[in-house]
Amino acid sequence: MFDFDSVSRLNGYIKQSLADNPYLAEFSVVGEISQYTVSSRDHAYFSIKDDQSLINCVIFSRARSQLKIEPEVGMKVKVYGGLDFYGPNGKLQIIATKIEEKGAGDLHEQFNKLFKKLQDEGLFDSAHKKPIPILPRRIGVVTSSSGKVIADIVNTIRKRNPHHDILLYPASVQGEECPPEVISGIRYFNDTKNVDVIIVARGGGSFEDLFCFNDEGIARAVYASEIPVISAIGHEPDYTIIDYIADVRAATPTAAGEMVIASYDDQSKEIDNLALNLDISINQFIDSRRKALDVYKNHKALHSPAYYAMEQKAVVSELKTKLDALSGSAVKQAASDVNEIKVRLDALNPGNVLKRGYSYVCDNEGKAIETVMSVKKGDNVSIVLSDGTLLSEIKDISN
Amino acid sequence: MPDSKDNEMTYEACMAELRQTVSKLSEGKATLDESLQLYERGVELVAICENKLNEVTARIEAVNKANGTTDPLNISETGV
Numbered sequence: 001m002f003d004f005d006s007v008s009r010l011n012g013y014i015k016q017s018l019a020d021n022p023y024l025a026e027f028s029v030v031g032e033i034s035q036y037t038v039s040s041r042d043h044a045y046f047s048i049k050d051d052q053s054l055i056n057c058v059i060f061s062r063a064r065s066q067l068k069i070e071p072e073v074g075m076k077v078k079v080y081g082g083l084d085f086y087g088p089n090g091k092l093q094i095i096a097t098k099i100e101e102k103g104a105g106d107l108h109e110q111f112n113k114l115f116k117k118l119q120d121e122g123l124f125d126s127a128h129k130k131p132i133p134i135l136p137r138r139i140g141v142v143t144s145s146s147g148k149v150i151a152d153i154v155n156t157i158r159k160r161n162p163h164h165d166i167l168l169y170p171a172s173v174q175g176e177e178c179p180p181e182v183i184s185g186i187r188y189f190n191d192t193k194n195v196d197v198i199i200v201a202r203g204g205g206s207f208e209d210l211f212c213f214n215d216e217g218i219a220r221a222v223y224a225s226e227i228p229v230i231s232a233i234g235h236e237p238d239y240t241i242i243d244y245i246a247d248v249r250a251a252t253p254t255a256a257g258e259m260v261i262a263s264y265d266d267q268s269k270e271i272d273n274l275a276l277n278l279d280i281s282i283n284q285f286i287d288s289r290r291k292a293l294d295v296y297k298n299h300k301a302l303h304s305p306a307y308y309a310m311e312q313k314a315v316v317s318e319l320k321t322k323l324d325a326l327s328g329s330a331v332k333q334a335a336s337d338v339n340e341i342k343v344r345l346d347a348l349n350p351g352n353v354l355k356r357g358y359s360y361v362c363d364n365e366g367k368a369i370e371t372v373m374s375v376k377k378g379d380n381v382s383i384v385l386s387d388g389t390l391l392s393e394i395k396d397i398s399n
Numbered sequence: 400m401p402d403s404k405d406n407e408m409t410y411e412a413c414m415a416e417l418r419q420t421v422s423k424l425s426e427g428k429a430t431l432d433e434s435l436q437l438y439e440r441g442v443e444l445v446a447i448c449e450n451k452l453n454e455v456t457a458r459i460e461a462v463n464k465a466n467g468t469t470d471p472l473n474i475s476e477t478g479v
Contacts, residue, residue, distance in 0.1 A: 133410070134410070135411070135451065163453060165457065165460070166459045166472075167461070167462060167469060168459075168472055169461075169464075170462070268452060271414075271417075271445055271448045271449055274417050274418065274421050274445065275441075275445040278420070281421060281427070282424060282434060282438040285431075289431065
């Protein structure tokens, strides 16, 4: 057995062995880019993979500037270069000299193909979505029994409503075992009918980690489920086929917990409010009827038959007052009219004229003699002055 | 008292009927007899909803795939 006296010596040997191997010193390989980051110095660090394997790569800025394509995650590429072992961190990587595009990556291709197939079949239609009960008696969870996800879901649900039952169906959530185990979980709950809602959950991971949820079998099992299914695979930006099929997609397992459980406090408050409204409504109803009744009950007409008579009397009395007021003013008007007439009459009083030295003549009957033609010689006439009358005899008439 | 039909109702259905009952009653358009009936039904529904809200027991279990039983699940063992 060879004895390396240090890690550096071992790493140095590995590096040299790789460099000495003509197959690894210069080659090309096809794979799908699964990560791609550009450093501040314009070197690009990335990895390529297929269904089962992955290898890290780097392309330095000078070679990168010669590229005819802008590599991106999911792109199927042919990478040219040589293998290098970097001693300081023990990392094996391809130092790429050239990258060519080979069409869309396999996994993305698979995803798109399945997506289109299921979409065309109408499996994503919202008409098929079942409502999520807000107070499920028991919640079924299909996820790994180890790890943070089930704990997160249980804790979230407990926080919102401590009264809920949770039943976990342990299932692998990565790799080849994932689809059959998730499918049997969904079927188990549908066969036993012992839960009201199913959460299928998995924590965050890479596109490849989550890829088992892009499985046609899982998609069809979820679609066939009579119990509503919530999918919570990965975190916010991750979408897998199950998310499109599920009745509701939650952004995270925790969000699924929140979604499935109406807050106990909120529900309790709503019931209390409704109970209060019920009491208020019936009281208001009775009150309004009572008030309507009181209006009639307290009506004076019902208490005293003389009420209307009194009322009419008051009306009459008011009319009378109005009349009095009106007649008073009529009398005043008349008095003033009379006075005016009196003044005018005074002005016309013949007595007043006589006082100024005039007189008039009348016959024995007191009728004024206005013309000499109405008397003859020897007639007796009276000459009226202001202070008396002179009885006279006509001696002669001239005109 | 709630009858067996009421016990079979889902919580959602009970809440929906309760909301409807309250809104009908608060409209004040029903007759006195109808209003009293609505009130009685409302009180009954409040009791049913409260029961349903409190009846579940908070059991955390896992399916034992070997024999199909359900066993208590200790969440602290899962690392939280």
